[in-house]
Amino acid sequence: MAQIGTDEVETKPSRIQLRNRRKILDAALEVFSAHGFRGATLDQIARAAGLSKPNILYYFAGKEEIHVTLLTALMDTWLAPMREIDPDGEPLEELLRYVKRKLEMSRAYPRESRLFANEILQGAPMIGEGLKADLKPLVDRTAQLIERWASEGRLKPVDGRHLIFSIWATTQHYADFDAQVQVLMSGRDVHGDAVSFLDTLYRRMLAV
Amino acid sequence: MAQIGTDEVETKPSRIQLRNRRKILDAALEVFSAHGFRGATLDQIARAAGLSKPNILYYFAGKEEIHVTLLTALMDTWLAPMREIDPDGEPLEELLRYVKRKLEMSRAYPRESRLFANEILQGAPMIGEGLKADLKPLVDRTAQLIERWASEGRLKPVDGRHLIFSIWATTQHYADFDAQVQVLMSGRDVHGDAVSFLDTLYRRMLAV
DNA sequence: CACCTTTTTTACCAAATGGTAAAAGTACGA
DNA sequence: TCGTACTTTTACCATTTGGTAAAAAAGGTG
Structure with missing residues (x-):
């Protein structure tokens, strides 16, 4: 058996x-x-x-067990880049590196990104608990870290949670909305331009 | 009949x-x-x-006709805010107003946002052509306008298309990923904070 | 090789689902 | 109010789909 x-x-x-x-x-x-x-x-x-x-x-x-297995395994990989933000590093560098790694994951693992997006879009029926247990503590901690950095004058003032949301949204967009991006960017070097666009966006947002 | x-x-x-x-x-x-x-x-x-x-x-x-009817009707409403960007207006104001309106639509019409997100996630099987016919010309035109503004020194230098992507991503995120946002923002005034966060983000990104 | 366990296939099934035919009922203008 | 066109219901149907039982096949080990 x-x-x-x-x-x-x-x-x-x-x-x-x-x-x-x-x-x-x-x-x-x-x-x-x-x-x-x-x-x-x-x-x-x-x-x-x-x-x-x-x-x-x-x-x-059953079908559901396969799906849950995929999602729970994915959760870890997906959160790894955020776990690697170094509280003792240089704030702007740490965050820009995080953005870059998230974007790179979107490019390298679009299937995983879409799997996750699908699940959240449907209201996270299968990993709702996992979000509370794994994601929330990590996000709380990271948001606090970002705001501490800001209060120390090492970043411009910023809402940590919304900054994280915006990083997720802008990086995952390239994987999740690829069908749309392809229509609008026919022939261009999407990834290369996205890297430098997001670097600029968050540099201007955060650099003191 | x-x-x-x-x-x-x-x-x-x-x-x-x-x-x-x-x-x-x-x-x-x-x-x-x-x-x-x-x-x-x-x-x-x-x-x-x-x-x-x-x-x-x-x-x-049939089922599909209902879906297509919804999507095509939606397309118009969805693009209206972008159509209303005034080429003769003050660039930063116009774009910040666009961001605000998109965010407001996300809040007021989350179902529409998710319907659209679902369709694009699946590869836009039903409105792929609509994207090319309606969305692309509008985006091309708007991206050009933004880059003209930038070249005139009225905005910081920026890639118009990626700016548009980032606006879509950050605003729609609050509707499409609501299940996740709710878990991470329990009890907070999500919308109010999002408005000011995004205003700050794009102001710092674009203001000369 | 002989035996037991693990793996795979064959043949099913019940429920769900998109859809249809045709009869019954309803609205409304002449 | 009568007749016609429009609307709704009832009774189905074929296919798809997640899942199961049980036999057959394949592995591995003494």
């Missing part, structure tokens, strides 16, 4: 299990991020993973 | 037709914006509209 229930002794997953679970999650990321949770079907995921539908359900208890 | 086919003579819609079409579109906006196109069902829409499912299909040819 591969599935791990609440009462069962957790045994090491075999090589086959690791390989197939990874294939399923990768396929599911592709399908969920393109069509949303309700728009995605197990058949699509199965086809993308190169497995049969019942075989998928041998590894995961 | 209420449905208007390509070959039919267009006759004036009766009072009943107007009332019911409006009820259906309002219900559909509610349901589509909350669950996305695929996540919404005709039964949900029918229930929200207080009509039976076949009755809905008497007024609209």
